[in-house]
Amino acid sequence: MxxxxxxxxxxxxxxxxxxxxxxxxxxxxxxxxxxxxxxxxxxxxxxxxxxxxxxxxxxxxxxxxxxxxxxxxxxxxxxxxxxxxxxxxxxxxxxxxxxxxxxxxxxxSGNMSQGINALLKLVKEAAAALPGADIEVIETHHHNKSDAPSGTAKMLVEAAKSARPELVPVYGREGLVGKRKPEEIGVHAVRGGSVVGKHEVMFIMNNEVVTLKHEAENxxxxxxxxxxxxxxxxxxxxxxxxxxxxxx
Ligand SMILES: NC(=O)c1ccc[n+]([C@@H]2O[C@H](COP(=O)([O-])OP(=O)(O)OC[C@H]3O[C@@H](n4cnc5c(N)ncnc54)[C@H](O)[C@@H]3O)[C@@H](O)[C@H]2O)c1
Known part of the structure; x- marks a missing residue:
């Protein structure tokens, strides 16, 4: 080729x-x-x-x-x-x-890795299986990354939305933001060091949390x-x- x-x-x-x-x-x-x-x-x-x-x-x-x-x-x-x-x-x-x-x-594709593409499917399934959960996406990347949130975080939001179309992304939170609305999907970008790429999707319920996570090592x-x-x-x-x- x-x-x-x-x-x-x-x-x-x-x-x-x-x-x-x-x-x-x-x-x-x-x-x-x-x-x-x-x-x-x-x-x-x-x-x-x-x-x-x-x-x-x-x-x-x-x-x-x-x-x-x-x-x-x-x-x-x-x-x-x-x-x-x-x-x-x-x-x-x-x-x-x-x-x-x-x-x-x-x-x-904002992410070419096999693992993230499997994660996208799992997020869609978890969002459908846990319809009442508060969903938050957290991505961590090296300090040289120039865009935020990551393309992968956006893909994870879309995967969750495909099961729960009412979800609206909220990017970071600051100040008097009021109570969290059930239709929010929080998206947070962490930057530092040499982290290749880490993505976590939390499904937060009363008294229990399911977290799906992928870490790129290379x-x-x-x-x-x-x-x-x-x-x-x-x-x-x-x-x-x-x-x-x-x-x-
Ligand atoms: N889809 C994925 O799986 C995946 C994985 C990693 C990075 N990325 C993305 O790939 C992109 C590049 O990442 P990187 O870490 O290599 O960044 P980088 O800044 O190290 O490299 C970008 C390169 O593009 C060059 N460039 C600037 N303007 C150009 C132009 N007009 N034409 C051609 N080249 C030009 C720069 O000189 C630089 O060498 C970013 O958008 C990053 O988010 C995607």
Missing amino acids: RIILTGAGGTMGKTTVNASASHPECRIVAGVDKFADPKAFDFPVYTDIALVTEEADCLIDFSVKDALPGILKFITERKIPAVLCTTGYDDEDIAAINKASESVAILR KGIFSEGAIRAGKFLIGKAPGLYSMSDVLG
Whole structure:
């Protein structure tokens, strides 16, 4: 599989370069990074995606929100399926991704790990099984993370909402916020140190609490998931795909 890697010089870009080395069938043919030093790579790295001329079977993106318009233009013109792993997209970005998916296969996920995708299913089940529980989502990440709450926390909220559509997210609490309303789903972002990613969903009832928790110990799990998703997308019809399509 020939891969174009956007955000090649970032933490996840480097992790994905390392992960791809253990897949003999994978080769990164080009990278894109606005700020990285091209001399640090053993494949060509461009500052702008429009400069990429290499042929590829898929694009894997771990970059920034601002790179999205260029990526969507490139993949729709070149008909290259894309795995979009960047988080922090707004509604306008999501609409642009949906539009682009009419002409090329796109998989977007705020979390590429197998464990989190299992957690999403468990949260949906627990929310249905405990309809009266107060639900709170707590995510913890390293101090370099720039968006909050995490893309995964948003996915966990959506998983709970799929069983309890009345839920309304409340991000952090400060001041005289009044009594907690039953339809609230609290979302809290903790930042510090080198934590790769921890997500907890608490189902709080009178006198008992169920907590579902996932801890990522190594960023390689996200790259492995992205590579697996890239392989899945090859030959797929245009459309929007998810990690549950990949993992079954
Ligand atoms: N979906 C997942 O499973 C998952 C897992 C981990 C991280 N992420 C997300 O991936 C993204 C990258 O994470 P990171 O920790 O590697 O961040 P990072 O800041 O280390 O890397 C981002 C890279 O993008 C580059 N960049 C900036 N502007 C660019 C542009 N216009 N085009 C191409 N590259 C550009 C930067 O120079 C940098 O090297 C974040 O949004 C993060 O939340 C997703």
